[in-house]
Amino acid sequence: MLARNSTLDLARLSVREVNRLLHDADRGEFLIKNPRGLHAIAAGLDAPLDVTIAGHVGYYCAGMNKHATVTIAGNAGTGVAENMMSGRVHVKGDVSQSAGATGCGGLLIIDGNASARCGISLRGLDIVVKGSVGHMSAFMAQAGNLVVLGDAGDALGDSIYEAHLYVRGKVKSLGSDCIEKDMREAHKAALAGLLEAAGLAGGIDVSEFRRYGSARKLYNFHVENLGSY
Amino acid sequence: MSGDDPWIHTPPRESAIFDRHAIAEIHRAAATGIYDIRGFGAKRKLPHFDDLLFLGASMSRYPLEGYRERCGTDVTLGTRHARKPITLRIPITIAGMSFGSLSAPAKEALGRGASAVGTSTTTGDGGMTPEEREHSSLLVYQVLPSRYGMEPDQLRKADAIEVVVGQGAKPGGGGMLLGQKISDRVAEMRTLPKGIDQRSACRHPDWTGPDDLEIKIQELREITDWEKPIYVKVGAARPYYDTALAVKAGADVVVLDGMQGGTAATQEVFIEHCGLPTLAAIRPAVRALQELDMHRKVQLIVSGGIRGGADVAKALALGADAVSIGTAALIALGDNHPRWEEEYRKLGTTAGCYDDWHEGKDPAGITTQDPLLTQRLDPVLAGKRLANYLSVLTLECQTIARANGKSHVHNLEPEDLVALTVEAAAMAQVPLAGTDWIPGRR
Secondary structure, three states: OOOOEEEEEOOOOOHHHHHHHHHHOOOEEEEEEOOOOOOOOOOOOEOOEEEEEEOOEOOOOOOOOEOOEEEEOOOEOOOOOOOOOOOEEEEOOOEOOOOOOOOOOOEEEEOOOEOOOOOOOOEEEEEEEOOOEOOOOOOOOOEEEEEEOOOEOOOEOOOOOOOEEEEOOOEOOEOOOEEEEOOOHHHHHHHHHHHHHOOOOOOOOHHHOEEEEEOOOOOOOOHHHHHHO | OOOOOHHHOOOOOOOOOOOHHHHHHHHHHHHHOOOOEEEEOOOOOOOOHHHEEEOOOEOOEOOOOOOOOOOEOOEEEOOOOOOOOEEEOOOEEEOEOOEOOEOHHHHHHHHHHHHHOOOOEEOEOOEOOHHHHHHOOOEEEEEOOOOOOOOHHHHHHOOEEEEEOOOOOOOOOOOEEOHHHOOHHHHHHHOOOOOOOEEOOOOOOOOOOHHHHHHHHHHHHHHOOOOOOEEEEEEOOOHHHHHHHHHHOOOOEEEEEOOOOOEEEEEHHHHHHOOOOHHHHHHHHHHHHHHOOOEOOEEEEEEOOOOOHHHHHHHHHOOOOEEEEOHHHHHHHOOOOHHHHHHHHHOOOOOOOOOOHHHOOOOOOOOOOOHHHHOOOOHHHHHHHHHHHHHHHHHHHHHHHHHOOOOEHHHOOHHHEEEOOHHHHHHHOOOEOOOOOOOOOO
């Protein structure tokens, strides 16, 4: 059994060994050194661990996370925190595509920018991106929130279902069935809560954001909508 | 010549091109403005296992005695990388079908039937239900592009994992579950509003090619501590390359689904006009495995149009390690049974032709979420029917294997087969019956 406050060095241990040790732990603080862009680091955590990764990570870091708090002191590759269920994942740098893909719960914070398809098929996870997001972000997003302090690329929210999108900057274009919606008091309160959870309490005026969501015109197939596909 | 003479008129002649079905489809399209959607698989005549024959024993082949001498049927899957490979007692598995497309009693019946004969069932879009886990001794968990219902706890509860890249009925297409089948429970499992059409994505959200898939598989292995066999399922499109790439990506098992494979709901044009017939797909996939020295190391499961034990035996003889059935399993449960003929008539069809599985009106209670209809399916009885059917498939396959002198069904080989048509000979790479000619070979 791993000691509750351990340093795990990926220059000496394999990803398999590190993940096995983390999977066997039920709590504690862990520092992972020398990640060197390796894939699937801290994937499948299922306990209230506090894991810090000192450096850049490859694909699927903290994938399917449950309960754990994972901090990545660097950039992250494709699919960081994909299908996350709960807990908190905080990336100090930029992230590649499909960040938080299909995430169901918890909070994903990205201090930098996120590439394409951020929050794709979102299912309840909350994502706060302090920079900008790339094209096709929140594609087919079903539930949850995507907050973007910067800009959003092409086709934001394409084929979106019931997720909420908040963007402070410019949106290059909206995808099929995604429209701008009223920003009511309840939404401002929800957004303020998300910003507070991301450590941005009081620093940002929620009225600077615009809200986007589904027009719900494509929920059932109709011939009249052919031009929208 | 009298104007009453009936011989001056030729009888009505149906066009081979504009046959009644084609004309009816034109009328339907003109009336509705939308393509036809249905379930089931390809219905057109295709080169298939019927076009192959086993030779049986002769002077140069020594048969085994009927039901007395042992003929093995077991198959172990996941021997390449998994810490816990799974062993099936019979080389026939149940294909992925979702709760949502199928009723809860139907999923339970599939689990009961498969477990009774020592084989596996497979989840589908929407994730794993407690009922199917409880009643399936071996359960394969699908990782689909939509990720509806996808949860790491379910991954860990599974006995194997199947990454679905494509499906034979619609290679390149996503799933479709129309609003009328979205009950409260289905909606909750998929995190979507009740009553809307659920379009499952056709692309995975977090990987975009074989190099990415290799890393995705690594992640799935890490999450499950390298215990589970990982399958990669592809629709039959480019089977040589798809199989080679699946092996390269790290698959333990390749599942190859021909165009006769069933679907819960897809456009008819997709079902009938995309993909390769199962018969044409097996040999290229086996060749890829052989060239990589992975045949029998990475197991090959073939599906699409398996009906009887002869089909099973022929697929195995061409190099598959196991087969998978979907449509046939539903029929064994009671789908398209004549006992529901009166109700099929009300739906504008007849027993044997019912394919509107997407409408949720299945009189047999299988492809529906209607509470009254689902009550009609007794999962215990239906499971027993499926177990009987799987047993017959296995017995038939063994009968053929013994007649060809094989002490295990995996010892069947292409040399045991001939083809009835030039097309089948070319696709299966076996000689045309009565000749030693294999098209494409010198």
